[in-house]
Amino acid sequence: MKKNILLIALFASSLTACTRYFIAKPAQLRPIAVSDTASAPSGALSQQIAAYLQPYRDSLETNMNTVLVKSPRRLSKGVPESELGNLMADILREMGQERLGKPVDLAITNNGGIRTDFPAGNITLGNVYEVMPFDNELVAITLTGETMQKVIEYLAQRKEPQSGVKLVIDKATNKPLEATIGGKPLDLKQTYTLITSDYMAVSSDMAAIVKNNQGFQILRYLMRDAIADYLRRKGQQNQELNPTKDGRTTVK
Amino acid sequence: MERRLFLRNIAGIGGAVALGQWPFETWAGTNAESLKITILHTNDQHSRLEPFPKTDRLAGRGGVVNRARILSKIRSEEANVLLFDAGDIFQGTPYFNFYKGRPEIELMSQMGYDAVTMGNHDFDGGLELYVKQIKEYAKFPVLVANYDFKGTVMEGLAQPYKIFTVKGVKIGVFGLGIDPKGLIPEKLFGGTKYLDPIKTANETATFLRQEKKCSLVVCLSHLGYKMSDGEMSDLVMAPQTKDIDLIIGGHTHTFLNEPTALKNLVGKPVLVNQAGWGGASLGRLDFTFDRVSKQVFFTSHSVSIQ
Numbered sequence: 223m224k225k226n227i228l229l230i231a232l233f234a235s236s237l238t239a240c241t242r243y244f245i246a247k248p249a250q251l252r253p254i255a256v257s258d259t260a261s262a263p264s265g266a267l268s269q270q271i272a273a274y275l276q277p278y279r280d281s282l283e284t285n286m287n288t289v290l291v292k293s294p295r296r297l298s299k300g301v302p303e304s305e306l307g308n309l310m311a312d313i314l315r316e317m318g319q320e321r322l323g324k325p326v327d328l329a330i331t332n333n334g335g336i337r338t339d340f341p342a343g344n345i346t347l348g349n350v351y352e353v354m355p356f357d358n359e360l361v362a363i364t365l366t367g368e369t370m371q372k373v374i375e376y377l378a379q380r381k382e383p384q385s386g387v388k389l390v391i392d393k394a395t396n397k398p399l400e401a402t403i404g405g406k407p408l409d410l411k412q413t414y415t416l417i418t419s420d421y422m423a424v425s426s427d428m429a430a431i432v433k434n435n436q437g438f439q440i441l442r443y444l445m446r447d448a449i450a451d452y453l454r455r456k457g458q459q460n461q462e463l464n465p466t467k468d469g470r471t472t473v474k
Numbered sequence: 475m476e477r478r479l480f481l482r483n484i485a486g487i488g489g490a491v492a493l494g495q496w497p498f499e500t501w502a503g504t505n506a507e508s509l510k511i512t513i514l515h516t517n518d519q520h521s522r523l524e525p526f527p528k529t530d531r532l533a534g535r536g537g538v539v540n541r542a543r544i545l546s547k548i549r550s551e552e553a554n555v556l557l558f559d560a561g562d563i564f565q566g567t568p569y570f571n572f573y574k575g576r577p578e579i580e581l582m583s584q585m586g587y588d589a590v591t592m593g594n595h596d597f598d599g600g601l602e603l604y605v606k607q608i609k610e611y612a613k614f615p616v617l618v619a620n621y622d623f624k625g626t627v628m629e630g631l632a633q634p635y636k637i638f639t640v641k642g643v644k645i646g647v648f649g650l651g652i653d654p655k656g657l658i659p660e661k662l663f664g665g666t667k668y669l670d671p672i673k674t675a676n677e678t679a680t681f682l683r684q685e686k687k688c689s690l691v692v693c694l695s696h697l698g699y700k701m702s703d704g705e706m707s708d709l710v711m712a713p714q715t716k717d718i719d720l721i722i723g724g725h726t727h728t729f730l731n732e733p734t735a736l737k738n739l740v741g742k743p744v745l746v747n748q749a750g751w752g753g754a755s756l757g758r759l760d761f762t763f764d765r766v767s768k769q770v771f772f773t774s775h776s777v778s779i780q
Binding site for chain 2: 286
C-alpha cells in the first residue's frame with residue numbers, strides 16, 4: 223500500500239514536471255524533412271571539396287600500388303605454423319629488435335590479426351594494409367623466466383605465430399612437451415624480452431599473463447610500418463620473400 | 475515509470491519539445507518573435523574522407539563530398555547554422571598515415587566547422603603534429619576545458635570555451651576530453667594535465683550561463699556515451715551537471731536516432747546526442763527561441779550522409 227502511494231506520488235510529480243516543459247508549439251516550428259539527403263544537389267562547396275581531395279586520392283593510390291617486394295607464391299596463415307604466420311612473427315622480432323636496440327628472445331602475434339593472404343607476385347603497400355588494417359603498435363615486455371613459461375604455455379594452447387621458440391606441443395593436452403629459446407632450455411632465473419602487439423599485450427587473453435612484467439615499453443612503431451619497412455628492404459636488396467614452415471611449432 | 479514518461483514527452487523526435495526557460499534579457503539582436511538556430515555535429519571522423527568501402531557494414535555512407543552537399547542544402551534552408559565536431563578527427567585510414575592530418579583539418583575548415591574538441595586519437599601523431607595542422611589549416615577553434623596544456627606546445631592554442639552570438643542570442647560552447655589513462659601513451663599526452671570533467675563542466679557551464687548570460691550551453695564531449703562498469707561518460711556526467719543544455723558526444727561511435735534526454739542536478743533537461751562515426755551520420759538539432767512564451771524548443775534528426 224505504502225509502495226502504491228509512492229508510485230502515485232511519483233506519477234503525479236512527473237506529470238507536473240511534464241506540464242512545466244510542455245507548452246503550445248510556436249506556429250513556425252515544424253519538423254524539417256532533411257532525411258531526403260540523396261536529393262541534396264552537388265554545388266560550389268561539394269565541388270570545391272571534391273577538387274581538393276582528388277590529388278590526395280591520386281597520390282594515395284600511387285603509393286598503395288607501389289611494389290615493395292615479390293613473392294614466388296601465395297602466403298597464407300594457419301596452425302600450428304604457417305608461412306605467413308612465421309613471416310609476420312620474424313618481422314616483428316627483427317624490426318622490433320632494431321627499434322628496441324637490444325636482442326629479443328621471442329616475438330608473438332596473433333592469427334586473428336592477420337586479415338588476408340599475401341598474393342603471389344608483386345606485393346604492394348596496399349596488400350600490407352589489407353593484411354594488417356589495424357593500427358597495432360609494437361611493444362617490448364621484459365619477463366621473468368617464470369612468466370615466460372606461462373607465455374609459452376599460452377602459445378602451445380593457442381598456436382599463435384611466434385619467432386624465437388622451438389616448440390613441441392602435446393596433441394592431447396595442448397601443453398608444451400619441449401621448448402627451447404635460442405637453442406637453450408628455458409631458464410627460470412633469467413629474464414627474457416618479448417615483442418608483441420599492443421593488442422596482444424593489453425587486450426588479448428595473454429594480457430593477464432604479461433601484466434606481471436619487469437618492464438613494458440611501447441615502441442611507437444606500427445606493425446604495419448614494420449611489415450612495410452621489412453618488405454621494402456627485402457625488395458631493395460633484390461630478394462624475394464621466401465618464408466618457410468621450418469618446424470618451429472609442431473604438434474606431437 | 476517516472477523516467478519513461480519523462481523521456482517519451484521530452485525526447486520525441488520530429489515533434490517540437492520545450493526544453494525550459496532561458497535567460498532572454500540578452501536577446502537584443504532581432505525583433506522577431508522567435509529565432510531558430512540549427513546545430514549540426516559529427517564525431518569520430520577517423521580520417522574517413524571517402525565513403526565507407528563496399529566491404530564495410532556502413533558501405534557507401536559518409537565521405538566529405540557527400541557531407542559538403544548536405545551541409546550546403548541545410549545552409550540554404552536555414553539562416554543560423556553552427557557545425558561542431560566532438561573529436562577523433564585523426565587516424566583510421568591511409569589518408570592519415572600519408573598526409574598526417576592536413577587534409578582532414580583543411581577540409582573541415584572548408585566545410586565551415588565552428589569548433590571542435592579533442593579526442594584521444596588526435597594525440598596519435600604527437601601533440602606537435604596536431605598543433606602544426608591546427609595552426610596552419612584550422613579556421614576553427616579547439617575547445618578543451620579539462621586538459622591543462624600549460625607548458626606543452628598546445629598552451630595558448632586550445633581554449634576552454636567559445637561564445638557564439640547569433641542575432642543577439644549567445645550560445646556558449648565548451649569541450650571535454652577523455653581520461654588519457656590507458657588510452658593515450660604518456661609520451662604523447664606529455665605534460666598535459668587531465669582535470670575532473672564533471673567539476674570542470676559545472677564550473678565552465680555555470681560561468682557561461684550566469685556570468686556570460688548564454689541562452690544555450692553546449693558541451694562537446696569525448697568522454698563516450700556510455701562506458702562499462704559505470705566509468706565516466708556522458709550518461710554518467712549529465713545528471714551531475716547543471717547549466718548544460720546539450721552534450722554533443724563522441725568516442726563510443728554511438729548511433730542515436732534521437733538525443734537521450736536526462737534530468738540534471740536541478741531537474742532541468744539535458745540532451746545527449748552522438749552521430750555514430752566516420753562521417754556516416756550528421757547530428758542535427760534545431761533550437762527555437764520563442765520570445766512570446768520565453769521558452770526554448772528543439773527538434774532533432776539524425777541525417778544519414780550518403
